[in-house]
Amino acid sequence: MTAATLAGLTGAALVGLGVYGLLVLAHPLxxxxxxxxxxxxxFLMFGxxxxxxxxxxxxxxxxxxxxxxxxxxxxxxxxxLAVALLLRLFETSGTVTLNPDEQRPE
Amino acid sequence: xxxxxxxxxxxxxxxxxVLAIVLPVVGMLLSLVAGGRNAERIALALMPAGLGIxxxxxxxxxxxxxxxxxxxxxxxxPLGIALRADxxxxxxxxxxxxxxxxxxxxxxxxxxxxxxxAEARAPLAFWTLLQGLWAALNMVFLGxxxxxxxxxxxLLTFAAVxxxxxxxRPETLRAALRYxxxxxxxxxxxxxxxxxxxxxxxxLDIVLLAEGIRAAPVVAPATFAAGGLMxxxxxxxxxxxxxxxxxxxxxxxxxxxxSAVLSALVxxxxxxxxxxxxxxxxxxLASDAAMGLLGALGSGxxxxxxxxxxxxxxxxxxxxxxxxxxxxxxFLMFPLAAGSEPWNGxxxxxxxxxxxxxxxAKASMFLAAGLVAESLGHDRxxxxxxxxxxxxxxxxxxxxxxxxxxGLPPSGGFTAKWLLLQATVExxxxxxxxxxxxxxxxAGGYVYRVVAPALAASPLDVRASPSRGREGIVLALAIAxxxxxxxxxxxxxxxxxxxxxxxx
Numbered sequence: 001m002t003a004a005t006l007a008g009l010t011g012a013a014l015v016g017l018g019v020y021g022l023l024v025l026a027h028p029l030x031x032x033x034x035x036x037x038x039x040x041x042x043f044l045m046f047g048x049x050x051x052x053x054x055x056x057x058x059x060x061x062x063x064x065x066x067x068x069x070x071x072x073x074x075x076x077x078x079x080x081l082a083v084a085l086l087l088r089l090f091e092t093s094g095t096v097t098l099n100p101d102e103q104r105p106e
Numbered sequence: 107x108x109x110x111x112x113x114x115x116x117x118x119x120x121x122x123x124v125l126a127i128v129l130p131v132v133g134m135l136l137s138l139v140a141g142g143r144n145a146e147r148i149a150l151a152l153m154p155a156g157l158g159i160x161x162x163x164x165x166x167x168x169x170x171x172x173x174x175x176x177x178x179x180x181x182x183x184p185l186g187i188a189l190r191a192d193x194x195x196x197x198x199x200x201x202x203x204x205x206x207x208x209x210x211x212x213x214x215x216x217x218x219x220x221x222x223x224a225e226a227r228a229p230l231a232f233w234t235l236l237q238g239l240w241a242a243l244n245m246v247f248l249g250x251x252x253x254x255x256x257x258x259x260x261l262l263t264f265a266a267v268x269x270x271x272x273x274x275r276p277e278t279l280r281a282a283l284r285y286x287x288x289x290x291x292x293x294x295x296x297x298x299x300x301x302x303x304x305x306x307x308x309x310l311d312i313v314l315l316a317e318g319i320r321a322a323p324v325v326a327p328a329t330f331a332a333g334g335l336m337x338x339x340x341x342x343x344x345x346x347x348x349x350x351x352x353x354x355x356x357x358x359x360x361x362x363x364x365s366a367v368l369s370a371l372v373x374x375x376x377x378x379x380x381x382x383x384x385x386x387x388x389x390x391l392a393s394d395a396a397m398g399l400l401g402a403l404g405s406g407x408x409x410x411x412x413x414x415x416x417x418x419x420x421x422x423x424x425x426x427x428x429x430x431x432x433x434x435x436x437f438l439m440f441p442l443a444a445g446s447e448p449w450n451g452x453x454x455x456x457x458x459x460x461x462x463x464x465x466x467a468k469a470s471m472f473l474a475a476g477l478v479a480e481s482l483g484h485d486r487x488x489x490x491x492x493x494x495x496x497x498x499x500x501x502x503x504x505x506x507x508x509x510x511x512x513g514l515p516p517s518g519g520f521t522a523k524w525l526l527l528q529a530t531v532e533x534x535x536x537x538x539x540x541x542x543x544x545x546x547x548x549a550g551g552y553v554y555r556v557v558a559p560a561l562a563a564s565p566l567d568v569r570a571s572p573s574r575g576r577e578g579i580v581l582a583l584a585i586a587x588x589x590x591x592x593x594x595x596x597x598x599x600x601x602x603x604x605x606x607x608x609x610x
Contacts (some may be wrong), residue, residue, distance in 0.1 A: 067253050
């Protein structure tokens with residue numbers, strides 16, 4: 001197994017874990033962590049796929065690296081925004097559930 | 107020069123596309139440092155200028171009958187990034203500028219900072235975010251590179267989500283969080299699809315990618331996976347049934363001007379990219395089954411959204427569920443407009459007209475609901491009896507918007523649904539016609555639910571009458587939706603610019 005295949009499979013596994021967590025876990029903070037896991041998997045796969053496609057002949061293709069770095073910055077800002085919303089929600093209501101049936105604090 | 111070579115070189119009016127994006131970005135950055143009071147002035151001053159630029163772009167596209175192109179920094183794709191404006195982009199730019207300006211002037215009393223009062227956070231946030239949202243929309247409409255479009259989509263989300271929870275109540279924060287999570291998952295799937303396309307074709311430029319997919323002897327299986335992933339991600343952001351759960355709480359709890367912009371424009375941004383993907387990037391892969399599935403989901407949205415709208419107790423929730431139904435009509439475009447027959451062109455015009463007329467009609471209705479809620483202190487439909495006598499102009503605008511949603515003549519909604527109906531008949535796909543007609547009937551039902559009791563002669567205690575100017579803005583938007591029904595053939599020709607090149 002080459003290093004590229006291993007990295008690709010790791011990326012796929014991260015995507016799978018992330019999607020599973022997003023579907024199964026209810027707590028918004030856990031969902032956010034799963035989104036980050038999913039995002040990391042996608043970034044890893046982006047790098048690997050690019051090596052096999054348009055940049056197959058080159059030693060290194062700068063475009064996917066630039067794209068992945070931009071993607072990481074975007075995912076970071078998204079996470080920051082979500083955490084800020086979660087903190088504010090906890091401050092105002094004492095709970096962070098998204099389910100309207102369980103809004104009362106424990 | 108070939109069509110591809112033309113799409114890879116800046117043409118004379120191309121710099122206007124940069125202006126359309128840079129203007130609101132500069133306004134947003136200046137607003138951040140200038141404080142809420144000046145942010146309001148900057149935003150309101152830039153809106154007419156932005157509208158002017160959008161109109162000049164639309165005129166340029168119409169005169170040349172060809173897309174405007176700008177190559178950033180002179181670096182041609184695949185290494186560089188292109189901005190392109192075809193007919194669809196141009197009309198969406200103008201619509202966005204008009205709706206953002208209407209929402210901005212409507213919002214002045216809500217987010218004003220009077221001279222004697224200290225600066226507060228909400229006005230600064232509102233005016234900055236509104237300009238950010240406008241810039242992101244223009245980027246979505248003009249972007250020619252799938253990754254650039256990903257960034258634009260994320261900026262759109264980051265501007266739209268905080269607008270939902272400006273007042274900071276727990277239920278709005280909860281709605282914003284749900285919206286953010288749906289949107290983030292959607293964009294990750296979109297990005298994964300873009301990665302697969304880059305891996306297969308070595309470019310993310312829409313024109314070069316389309317060429318690569320068309321020229322490939324065997325379409326790479328990754329292309330199908332990419333199409334599916336990107337579409338699924340974009341559908342979550344467009345709130346197409348059954349991925350619509352986040353929309354009603356988010357749109358119904360936001361302040362009225364924010365609701366108007368979210369419902370009229372933001373959901374159209376991701377819809378616009380679904381259109382780009384299937385009609386521009388991979389027209390050859392738009393199989394009957396895939397397009398039929400999008401049409402079926404759209405039909406589900408029309409029926410489900412309309413029935414739920416009939417059952418709502420609050421006016422803003424009713425309007426939000428109506429958005430879900432009206433978004434469904436947009437997706438009837440996919441099974442009908444893919445192809446090179448004349449009726450495919452009609453269906454294309456119908457879909458674009460639906461996007462435009464719904465934007466104006468829905469913005470008008472949300473702003474009208476905002477005025478009602480300000481005057482009464484609530485928006486319970488059961489307690490709106492007699493509002494037509496207290497606020498006749500607002501209710502008239504609401505009714506005109508409703509006319510367009512139902513698809514009654516004369517209105518943009520009528521033209522849109524009529525063009526779609528004609529295409530179903532000529533294309534022999536009559537089952538979509540049944541859905542269009544059924545949706546119109548249901549829309550009649552939920553508009554009637556509000557308008558009929560509102561016209562009843564019963565005394566109603568109104569706290570404060572809205573100003574004539576703000577009622578005028580609401581009415582102007584409704585009239586814009588109406589005027590689209592009188593669109594001359596030249597306007598429909600503009601919608602076709604750039605479309606001919608994509609049909610093989």
